[in-house]
Amino acid sequence: MKQKLRIGQCSNVVYDIPCKNCPRSYVGCTCRRLDDRVSDHKTDLRNIGKNNNKTALVHHVFKKGHQFDFDRKQILKRVRAKRTVQIHEANQIILKGNSAVNFRKDAIHVSPVFYNLIKNSKKRRHVNHHGNRIHEMNLTQLFK
Numbered sequence: 001m002k003q004k005l006r007i008g009q010c011s012n013v014v015y016d017i018p019c020k021n022c023p024r025s026y027v028g029c030t031c032r033r034l035d036d037r038v039s040d041h042k043t044d045l046r047n048i049g050k051n052n053n054k055t056a057l058v059h060h061v062f063k064k065g066h067q068f069d070f071d072r073k074q075i076l077k078r079v080r081a082k083r084t085v086q087i088h089e090a091n092q093i094i095l096k097g098n099s100a101v102n103f104r105k106d107a108i109h110v111s112p113v114f115y116n117l118i119k120n121s122k123k124r125r126h127v128n129h130h131g132n133r134i135h136e137m138n139l140t141q142l143f144k
Contacts, residue, residue, distance in 0.1 A: 007075060008035030014077040014088045017041070017057065021066040024101045026057040029089035031082045038070055060101040 011033050018025040030037035044051075044058050052062035060066060076092050079085045090107040093100050 007073065008033065008038070010034050010075060010078065012079045012082055012085055013075045014079065014085065014092050015073055016076050016092070017068045017070060017073045019060065019066050019101065020069045021064070024060070024099050025096070026055075026060070026068060026101050027076065027089060027092045027096060028055075028057070029085045031085055034073070034075070038073060041068075042070065056100075056102045059103075 012031050013034055014027065014029045015034055015037075016025050016027055017038075028037065028041075041055070041057055044054050045061055048058060048062055051058070053059050057068060061068070077088045079088055093102045093107045096102075
């Protein structure tokens with residue numbers, strides 16, 4: 001039987017790290033083990049004086065004086081294909097809206113049409129040409 005991996009051992013993931021001082025969080029992605037990427041974030045924070053805009057996480061700590069709770073990190077999405085991990089990251093940043101500390105440029109490559117679909121992804125009703133409701137679909141589920 002295959003043993004389940006700890007969260008930090010997982011790779012090809014979109015993850016969320018909450019801020020300890022406010023309700024916002026940082027959304028990131030990695031094709032490496034999550035523990036290795038978190039270690040990079042911690043190194044960036046130790047070297048905050050060298051480049052305070054390296055990531056939105058570092059920028060938030062530098063500007064607000066807040067701290068992130070790395071122990072409460074969570075995986076938002078596991079991705080099979082490495083080439084799609086950044087697409088899923090952008091989707092999660094859009095879904096979180098202002099509760100994400102991420103730079104808006106992290107999701108800029110998403111088409112405006114898809115951006116608006118994702119951002120306004122409340123339940124949408126699909127109607128056939130006769131005006132009959134066919135089914136409801138929650139677009140948020142597509143990106144989780």
